[in-house]
Amino acid sequence: MQNSKLNFDYKFGFSMPENNVYKAKKGLNKKIVEDISSLKKEPVWMKEFRLKAYEGFLKRKMPDWGAGLSKINFDDIYYYIKPTEKQVNSWADLPKEIKDTYDRIGVPEAEKNFLSGVSAQYESEVVYENISRELDKRGVIFCDMDTALRKYPEIVKEYFGTLISPYDNKFASLNSAVWSGGSFVYIPKGVKLPMPLQAYFRINAERFGQFERTLIIAEEGSFVHYIEGCTAPIYTTASLHAAVVEIFVKRGARVRYTTVQNWSHNIYNLVTKRATVDEEGIMEWVDCNIGSGVTMKYPSVILKGKKSHGEVLSIAYAAKGQHQDAGAKMYHLAPDTSSRIISKSISKDGGRTSYRGLVSVSLGAKNSKVYVSCDALIMDEESRSDTYPYMRISEKDCEVQHEATVEKLGEEKLFYLTSRGINKSEAETLLVNGFIEPVVKEIPLEYSIELNRLIRMEMSGSVG
C-alpha cells in the first residue's frame, strides 16, 4: 500500500536507533497481554478487562465495509515497546535520540510558546510530560493513562471503557487488550484552560503497533482544548495505530479535540473516538487526516443532554496509495440538541477519500437541528471520492439539512490563477487551501500554518 518514493517530501520520515528498555516478542497471544499488564503492575480488574478484550478481538471479524485491511498481518507486529526506564518532565533528561526526535518535530518549541501542557508518547509509553504549575494548582490533571490508573484508580474505573466497550469493534477490542500510554485529562468544575493541552505521538520502531488510550473528563462548566499530533518514520513494512478516545462532557462544559494526523504512508490508522455530552455541553472534533496509508475514523458525539451541541469538522487528504475513510457520527437523544458536520476531502494522484457519516435523531429528541455538509475535491482523473451519508431520523419535529458537493479541480480556475503569473502547482495549492479554509480557520494559528505547509508539501511533492 505504500511507496517510500512518494513520501520524498515527508519531513518526519527519519528513524532513530532503538535503545529500548523492553520489547515484547513479535505477534500477539494471551501471554503477551498478561505480560503487559504485569509489567505495568496493574490492578486485577484491568488485567481481566484486557483479557476479556483480547477474546473479543479474536472473535470479532475484520470490518469489511470500509477501507481495505486485508494486508494487515497481526503476527508481524510488535505490540509493546518500552523505550525508557522512567518518564521525565524535562526534555533534557530524555535519551538523546528521543530528545532529538522531538526537537526536529518542534514539540518543545511549541510548548514554550502556546501550550498549557504537553505529553509526548514514544512507542508504547509517554516519555515526557509537563503541565503548567498554575493549572496543577487548580486541580487540573493531565497525565498518561498508566499513571492515572495508579494515582486515580477510582476515577479511571468509573469511566474507562464505559463509552467504548472492549467489544465495540475489532480494533477497539485490540486497543483494550494491549493499550499503553495515551492521556488522562480531568478538568474540575468551572475551570477553563486558557491554552491548549497537547499530546504528541511518535512511532519510531518498524512493524510496530501503537495503542494509546485517552480519557477526558470535563466537569460542569469547564473548557479544554486538547490537540494531538502524530508522525512516524517511513518503512516499507506496515505499522498499526489503533487508539481509543473516550470523552465525557458534563453539563455546560465544552471540549474541543483537534487532531493533525500526519503518519507516514506505511501506517494503518484505525481509531475509535467517542464523546458523550450532558445538558448544554459542547463537543467539537476537529479532525485533519493528511498522512497514513489507510485511515478509518469516525469521531462520534452522543448528545444525551438537552440543548447539547456536537460538531465534527474534518479535512481528509489522500494522495497516491492512500485511502482516507473518515467521517462522523451524531446521536441526538434529547430535545433541543444540535449538531454540525463539515467535511472537506481532497484526493489526488490516484488517492481515495470516503466520507462515511451517520446522523441519528431518536424519537423524543424534539426540536433538534442537524446540519451536514460534505465537499469533495478531486484533483485528477485517477483519484476517487465517495460519500456514504446515513440518516436515521425517528423524530418528526426536527430540522435536517444535508449538502454535498463534488468538484473537480477546474481547468478554468487554474488558468485564471496562472494568468496572474502564479505557477500551476502554487495555483493548485492556493485552490486547495481555499477549499479547506472553513475548517482550517477553526484550528489554532500555529497549527493552521503547519497544516497549510503540509498540504503545500504534499502537493508539490507529488507534482514535482
Next chain:
Amino acid sequence: MLELKNLSINVSDKKIIRNLNLKLEKNKVYVLMGPNGCGKSTLALTLMGHPLYKIKSGTIYFDNKNITKSESDKRAGAGIFLSFQSPLSLSGVSVFSLLRTAIAGKKDPLALREEIEKIAKQLKIKKELLERSFNEGSSGGEKKKLELLQASILNPKFLMFDEIDTGVDVDALKTMAKFMEKNKKGKTYLIITHYNRILKYIRPDEVLVMMEGKIVKKGDYKLAEEIERTGYAKL
C-alpha cells in the same frame, strides 16, 4: 510590442481565427470590435495562453520574443494581462492571497497590502471585498473592478480588457474607464467591446473590426461611432 504572424487558432477542432496578422504598438489604445462569435475572446484567451485554445499555425511575438509555446504564467510574467469577460469566483481565496501569491518575493506583504488598499479606494471597491472569497456574491461591477485592481498591482505592459463594460452600471463604468485612462502611460491596451460608451472616457488610437476570425477593417474612433449607427452588416 505584440506581433501576430499568420496566426490560426482552433477550439475543439473548429477553426476560429485564420491567418491573422496584427501588430500592436507601445503606448497605444486599441479597440477590437466585431459581432458575437467572431473570435475576439478566442484571440484574447489564446494570447493569454489558455490550454484549450490550440494554435494551429503562426507565431506570437511579444517584445520581440517568440512566446507561441509559453504557458500562461510565463506570459503573465513577461507582462501580458487579461481582464476576463466573466471573472470566476474562488472559494476561500481572497484577492489579497491571490495577489500575495502572484507577487511572492517581489514585494513586502505589508507594502503590498497598503498598495492594494490604496488602489481599491481609487476604484471605489468596498474594503470587505478584499478579504472575502474572491468574487463570491459580487456584482458585475465589483468583479470587473477587481480585474482592474489586479492589473494595477501586477503592472503588465500589454493589457487586454474583454468586455470590461458589460454587466456594469454607469457609475462603475465611469470610475473604471477613468482609471484606465489615467494609467495608460507606457502600456498597450486592447479593449474588446460591443459598445461605444466606454470610448467616451478613453479615446482609442485605433479601432479594429474583426469578422469571422479576421481583421476586416481598421480606423480611428469614428469607425466605432459608425458601427454603433449602422451595425456590422454594412462593412
